[in-house]
Amino acid sequence: MAPVTRSSRLTLVALSLLAARTLATPSLPPSTDLFDTLGDEGLFDFETSVDYDLAAPEPADYDLLPPEQQDDIFARVVDGSLAARSWHGYEAHSKRALGKAMTGASTMVTAGQTGVAAMQITLVDDDHIVIYDKAEDNALKSKSGGSAWGSVYTISTQKVRALNLKTNSFCAGGGWIGNGTLVSVGGNPRQDSNENAADGLAAVRFFTPCTNDKCDVYENPSRIRMTSQRWYPSTVRLQDGSIMILGGMIAGGFNNAPSTDNPTFEWFPPKFDGLPVYSKFLHDALNSNLFPITYLLPNGQIFVAANQIAMVYDWKKNIERRLPDFPNGVTVTYPASAASVLLPLTIANNWTPEILFCGGTTANLNLNPAKLSSSYLASKQCSRMALNTAGIKKGWITEDMPSPRLMGDALLLPTGHVLIINGAMRGIAGYGNVKDAVGASNAASPVKRPVLYDPVAAKGKRFSYNFPEGRVERLYHSTATVIPDGRVFVAGSNPNDRVSQKTYRTRYGVEMLSPPYMSLARPSFSGAPAKVGYNKAFTLTVSVPKGTKAVQAFLMDHGYSTHGVHMSSRMVELVATLKGTKLTVTGPKTTGLFPPGTGWLHINADGVPSVSTKVMVGDGASPPVSQSAINNMLKKTKGSPK
Incomplete structure (x- = not known):
């Protein structure tokens, strides 16, 4: 890790450039361009709560727009030609079923331990995966001698080394910015089981890859933080290499509520005036608006889904345009936790974005969780929509998976197929809430066999079960990712308040799935x-x-x-x-x-x-930096308490 100067005038973004990359020249529009229709009086004066009377433009329903505006929303230039x-x-190719890459045998084998419960993971390079957990009493020890809640897993050796986080990364979000630095955002206050953890609700953590196995997490909560507390936030990388941070809660709880909601967006590095932007969409998505699903679209706008609603958001102009609601009362975000994916953008489909959601629940998640049940059957509905004029007019096209599922992971395989892995057939996400919890798990009936979805096959012929079952359940707080050689890394599962040996216990073991193409x-x-x-x-x-x-x-x-x-x-x-x-x-x-x-x-x-x-x-440069936005953010917000 490069040395960091401790000057009181050190900028927020300079601290993020741990690899000493060149700063880009600020090129963002002034904040007035974004807020002309908002008015800024009282807009950002909260520190630990949100004013629900904030002024914001009403979302424009897509169907109400004139046809020429509908077309403009999705207009873009893409490479390629019909001749290609x-x-x-x-x-x-478009008429294939599974193809030879996916018709042979698959294997699932054990592959070492993660050291900490694998609540969050991301692929770092050819041989390493970063893993974050909540601050709990894991056996892996940090440099300070206390329990670690972060680690780096080496694929080739199946060994782990501890990372040294300062703040609690419980249910944080994260993403990679344009210079190749990993940014983790949000979390929860210190857990009683780990007194070494500082409050992580407004935290920003950096990890810059290295080649000597010595790189670690960098945090400086007094100078580098978000504008407000966020538990269960999401991120999306934008076309300038920055990340946009969406939603979350200002305090812990089973599900969101008006008293804990943070229905705002912000950016890292900070943009415009450095302060958050209120989202009527996220507010309307209460209570199940946590970990909103979001994808960057080819036109530079972003798709966002939460609860049972969806929109396209123009982040430069702060315009929310509503899309059709999800069909048949299915909730797709936590604690329904459907699997979702942006389908491959290909020459064959002219790089047209299509969104797929599979699973979730039709349970009434606004009820007191004590009235919900671990035996309630999850949804098996898959909903798919193309995000162009014709696709949105058609709305969500539905079909059923072979079996119900929630808490699944939808992974893009290098073949272009979608692998849906992990999860359960019954209940909801979370732990310790429903009347008939299994151990502490709100969910039951683990789904141990992955299912494959072929996006280009005909409807009714898209699913197959060409995989073995995993050895253990992968329920709440489980993860998966494709690794460079094409295998699938599967880890985690801890539907418990802390490390536990009860039914559906804390899982540290890794499994590696080898799809048929591996042989x-x-x-x-x-x-x-x-x-x-x-x-x-x-x-x-x-x-x-x-x-x-x-x-x-x-x-x-x-x-x-x-x-x-x-x-x-x-x-x-x-x-x-x-x-x-x-x-x-x-x-x-x-x-x-x-x-x-x-x-x-x-x-x-x-x-x-x-x-x-x-x-x-791209060129590996850092995202655009606005010193005025940074200064204003630091002036008008405060860090989380120690």
């Missing part, structure tokens, strides 16, 4: 650039199995995984042309297709994926 579709063989002849490549430029060509030397008919190139972001949410995950196909052993690939046309920051590059040969390699998409 023919070369890639997409007419045949096939796979393509490979060399010559990947360290940085992939926007709309810039580069050449890979490739080796593909004999008889290969189509070769594709993809960028992936595996996201930040917690509570079944995979923040900023995406898969984007790049235009590529093969001549002999040389594959000429063009980087994404726009930052909306793939925002600046870490990505994972791989190729597919007739659908069979190679191993992926880490690249920096």
Whole structure:
């Protein structure tokens, strides 16, 4: 970790640049551009509570917009051409069922321990995964001698080393910014079981990858913090490489309520005037508006879902446009915790964003949780919508999974399929709330077998169970992520207040799922650039199995995984042309297709994926910095108490 100067004038963002990267010149519009329709009198005067009388523009329902405005919302320029579709063989590809990559046998094996309960995970590089837990009495010890609640897992050795967090990262959110630094946000106050943990509600934590296994978490709560307390917040990386932070609670509890709600957005690094923006959408989504689901769209706006409602948000103009509600009364966010994914953005679908949600619950989550039950059957509904004019007019298209599920993780596999793994068939997320908890778990009937969803298959033929069951349940606080060689890392499960041995106990063991393509002849490549430029060509030397008919190139972001949410995950196909052993690939046309920051590059040969390699998409510069926004944030907010 680079040394950090302790000057009282040190800026918030300078502290984040632990790899000593060059600061970008501020280029954001003045705050008046965003708040012309709001008025700022009294808008940001709260410190530990939210004023629900804040003025904000009413959301404009999409269906009420004139047709020309509907088209403008989704207008964008993307790379590629119709001719490229023919070369890639997409007419045949779009009619495939599972394809050879997914029709063989799968295996699930144990792969060491995580050291701390794997509540939050994110892939760091070819060989490491960062893991965050809540501050609890884990056996792994930190440098201070107390229990650790963060670790780094090494894929090749299955060993872990402790990280040294200062603040409690219980139910935090997180994401990677454009310079390759991991930012963790929010959490909860100190737990009684770990007196070493400071209040984490407004915390901002940094982790910058290193090559010597000595990098650690950096925190400075007095100078680096959010504008307000956030438990269960989400993040999304934007087209300038910053992250937007959404929602959460200002205090702990089973579900949200008006008295604890924080229905606002803010940014890291701070933007505009440095203070949060009220969201009527998040307020309307009470009570189940925690860990809102959000994805960056190719046009630079973001999709957001919470409870049973959804919208498209123009973050530069602060305009909320409502989408159709989820069908049949299904709630999709915590404690319903449906699995969700932004489907692959490909040449075949002209990079049109489509959103998929599977599972959740129809239970009335506004009830006193003592009136809810662990035996209530979860939803098996999947809802899918294309976010263009035609798709929104059609609304959510539904079909059923083979079985009900909540608390599942939806992972984009490098083949373009969606793997739904972890979770339960009954109950709701959380612990210690329902009248008939199992141990302390609010959920029962674990689903141990993953299910596969094929986005391009015909409706009614998209699901398959071509996988073995996991060895243990993966319930509340479980996680999963794809790793560079194509396997799936599965860990966590702790539906308990602290480390426990009761039914559905704290799980530290790791399992690795090997999909069928792991046993096939796979393509490979060399010559990947360290940085992939926007709309810039580069050449890979490739080796593909004999008889290969189509070769594709993809960028992936595996996201930040917690509570079944995979923040900023995406898969984007790049235009590529093969001549002999040389594959000429063009980087994404726009930052909306793939925002600046870490990505994972791989190729597919007739659908069979190679191993992926880490690249920096863009120039690796830090997100834009506004010193005036930072100063105003520090002046008008306060850090969490010690």
